[in-house]
Every structure is written in C-alpha cells, then in structure tokens.
Amino acid sequence: MTDQDRNPSDREGGTALKRAISGKLLYVFVLGDVLGAGIYALxxxxxxxxxxxxWVPLLVALALAMxxxxxxxxxxxxxxRAGGAAVFAERAFGVPLVSFLVGFCMLAAGVTSAAGLALAFSGDYLTVFLDVPAVPAAVVFLVLVGLLNARGVQESMRANLVMTCVEVSGLVLVVVLGAIVLGRGDGDASRVTQFPEGVSAGSAVLAAAVLAYYSFVGFETSANMAEEVRDVRRVYPKALFGALLTAGAVYVLVGLAASVVLAPDELASSxxxxxxxxxxxxxxxxxxVFSAIALxxxxxxxxxxxxMASRLVYGLAEERLLPPVLSRVLPRRRTPWVAIVVTTVVAIGLTLTGDLATLATxxxxxLLFVFLSTNISVLVLRRDHVxxxxxxxxxxxxxxxxxxxxxxxxxxxxxxxxxxxIMLAVGVVLYLLARVTRTSTAETPGR
Structure with a gap:
C-alpha cells in the first residue's frame, strides 16, 4: 500500500495536517498570543x-499562569491530537454538557475580550488621532472588525511574527524610556515598593492579580496547534514555558518602568x-508613533x-452543538457570516455593560472555569496510560x-x-435548542 492509499490520519505521524511549525515558530506563536493588548490597556x-x-501582581499572575x-x-x-480544553474535558469526564460548557466558556471569553479591547482601542490611544466618544467609537471599531472578518481574513505564522515584533517594540520602548528617566534622576524608584494606604498589601496584590492575569491568557490556544507542530512532545513544553517566562519578564520590566516614570494615580487615570x-x-x-503601535x-x-470566536461558533454549529443556522456561510467568501454577525452583535452589547476592567475580570x-477543568482533567487522566x-x-x-x-x-x-x-445560561439554552433540533431531525421520516 502506497502513502497515497493510506488514510490521511495515518500520514504525518498520525495526522492529516502538515507538521510545519517548528519549536521556534511555536514559541513566537505563544508569545504573540500572550504579549500585547492586555498590558497596553490594563x-x-x-x-x-x-x-x-x-510588577508584584504581574509576577504573581505569571506564577499562577505557569x-x-x-x-x-x-x-x-x-x-x-487533542483540540484543547473541551476535548480534555470529554476524555476526563465523558459528559457532553460539561465539554460543551468548557468550549462555550472559551467562546464567551473571546467575545468579552474583544469588547474590552474595543474600549481600549477607543480610549486615549485613538484620541491622539481622532477625538470621539469612546463607546460609539468602540461600536464602529467592532463593526469594522466584523466586516474584515466576513471578508475572509487569513493569518499566517509570518504575519503573527510581524505583529509580535510590533507589539514587543512598543513594550521595549517603554522599558528603555524608564531606564533613561531613572538614569537622569527624574524618576522615582521608591514608588515600585509602595502599596495603597489603608489596604493590606496582600489584598491589593490579589485584586490586581485578577486583572494582571488577563495579560497572560492566550497561551491556552496553543493546544489547538498540536497536530501541526513537529516533534510536539519535545518542543511544546519548551516553547510554552519559554514564551510565558519571556512575556512575564517583559511585563515586570514594563511595570517597573511605568511606576518609575509616573505616579499610580496618573497611570490609573489614563x-x-x-x-x-x-x-x-x-x-x-x-x-x-507610540499610539500607532498600541492601536x-x-x-x-x-x-x-x-x-477565533466566529469560527468556534461555526464549528459548534456544524457539530450540531449550537443551532444549525449559525453554520451558514457566504456563497462567495465562504466565511461564516451568521456566526460573525452574532458574535459581533454580542461584543457590541458587552461594550455597553461595563468598562475595560469589568470586562477583563x-x-x-x-477562563478560570476552563483552566479549572483542565487542571482537574490532568489528574483524572493520570490513570489513562499511553x-x-x-x-x-x-x-x-x-x-x-x-x-x-x-x-x-x-x-x-x-x-x-x-x-x-448570564452568558453560561444562554449557552445552556442554545445547547438544549440544538439537541431538540437534532432529535426532531432524526425523527423526521426520510432523514
């Protein structure tokens, strides 16, 4: 039997996908997912x-993420070959609703994150170029993102490398400027050990760590790249831990530089x-220049x-875990237009429900529900030997x-x-609607 005659899943070391991602590219992918928007905004x-x-809650958040x-x-x-936290939950617990909710939490977190980033986009960074009200600007921004999404935006590893370099350049610039300010005697290094008055240091760090944790999320999406990584068992841990440590080091340095240059109340007010x-x-x-980098x-x-969110909705609808209407695509563009419209509308609605900090938490x-499921799954699956x-x-x-x-x-x-x-309740309702649809379709004569 020739290689062409084999089942596609037998090729490329047990997968039909091409293993084209090296350890270095995976490292950059994870680093690009973690670095950037969160620290610029939060x-x-x-x-x-x-x-x-x-820098303290940033360091604590790094330790918790690790x-x-x-x-x-x-x-x-x-x-x-697993596809992420939802698949791990399916292996560990064998309860479809639990697996669905884990995946739905990822989806809801993605849409909420986009809403928060839209508010960050429409803040002081945008004001440098255009002075407009924040919420209307965020709505317009999300509509434009939705249109680009529907047009068929394709991201490659090279594009991710370019964007990561842009994001990192801005953060490195902040660190360098902090060193310059401190070197000429204008900064205040004593601020980096000061906590708010009237609040215990422990309580302040924990409250801030919840926000800082948002800056480290993103590494979990790398689980979906497993089938496309060469020698995944050897390189994945190195790339994952290396990228998180690199991001953590950059974040701590940025935190130190920001505190040296500006007082906490000035940082908080912007x-x-x-x-x-x-x-x-x-x-x-x-x-x-810097506003362009941040934007x-x-x-x-x-x-x-x-x-990611629209494709996840499309995939769940294709699997009949969400109503089938969400899997409709544009005839020419072949993009999931119903899923894009729904996720965009939900994100727009979320911008009206809270500020950036509220949406980030x-x-x-x-995501903590997703991580809790994964951490329990790893213990449950210890009895499953490979x-x-x-x-x-x-x-x-x-x-x-x-x-x-x-x-x-x-x-x-x-x-x-x-x-x-409320989001999870909506997810349960959609799941039950999808089950009813599947049942009625299966019972229809001739199907």
Missing part, C-alpha cells in the same frame, strides 16, 4: 489596585497608560479574537493550579459572576 487599572508596586501551563503541557504531549509614560519621559517621541497591538488582538472568570513518552507535571503543580483558580474565582465580584452566569 496596566493603569492594575496600578489603581496595587499602587506603585505594579501552574496551569504545566497541565496543558502534559495533556497536549500526552494527547497530541485609558492609554503606556502612552502617558512615553509622554512623561520627555524624550520627544511623537505621540502618534496595532489592540486591533490585532481584537481581530484575531473575533476570528469577566474574561478571567470564564505508550509514548510525554511531559509529566509533578502532581503538586495541578493541585496548586486548582487552588490558584479557586483563589482567583473567590476574588471576583458579584457583578462579574452575574455577567458570566
């Missing part, structure tokens, strides 16, 4: 919670906090997130990861829980 909100010690990353490293290398740092440095960099980072994050809450070698996390790591998820969930406010509960 460092001011973090400063509002923790004062000048912005715990869950260890569970992803084990499951992806153990089941290299919707473009890193632009405020660049302006306060007095180096003479045009506002338009590219935020817009790219929102666009990629909405592409909602994203974190939804023949090949794979990364194995020390058992204490998923246990600590579960505890960290519970801790961060405990920090969420009632309004955030309510918003997430």
């Amino acid at each position: 460092i001011g909100e973090v400063a509002g919670e923790v004062g000048g010690a912005v 715990l869950t990353a260890a569970s992803y490293a084990e499951l992806v290398t153990k089941y290299p 919707s473009g906090p890193l632009l405020a740092v660049v302006q306060a440095s007095g180096v003479g960099i045009p506002d338009q 590219v980072a935020v817009a790219n994050g929102a666009l990629l997130t909405m592409i 909602t994203v974190v809450l939804l 023949e090949h070698d794979h990364f194995t996390a020390p058992v204490v790591l998923p246990v600590l990861a579960i505890a960290s998820c519970v801790l961060l969930l405990w920090q969420q406010e009632a309004g955030t829980w309510l918003r997430a509960a």
